Amino acid sequence: MKISVQYSRFNQDILQILKKNKYITDYKIEGIGAKKNISVTLAYNQNEPVVSGVKLASRSGRRIYSKAKDLEPVLGGLGMVVLSTPKGVITDKEARKMKVGGELLFKIW
Secondary structure, three states: OEEEEEOOHHHHHHHHHHHHOOOEEEEEEEOOHHHOEEEEEEOEEOOEEOOOOEEEOOOOOOOOEEOHHHOOOHHHHOOEEEEEEOOEEEEHHHHHHHOOOEEEEEEEO
């Protein structure tokens, strides 16, 4: 199944992480100039979607920040948290390894 997302460098960074962790199969940037979109191919395992749940953490009205030492694994390590940090958009495992905190974007499992 494919979905379309409006292009931004931030969205591209998030999709890169999701692809690296095999939550999506691939993504492709389409269009030119200000009318760019990203076509995303979702990942499936035996006709079941790989992504079973997503929970947004920060919203425009309420930002949630966390230190690296306060990040806990999602579902005992089966999921991940995506953060926006001064080092870029990274996962919770990378944040703990680099000892950097940031804004929690979402949890995915």
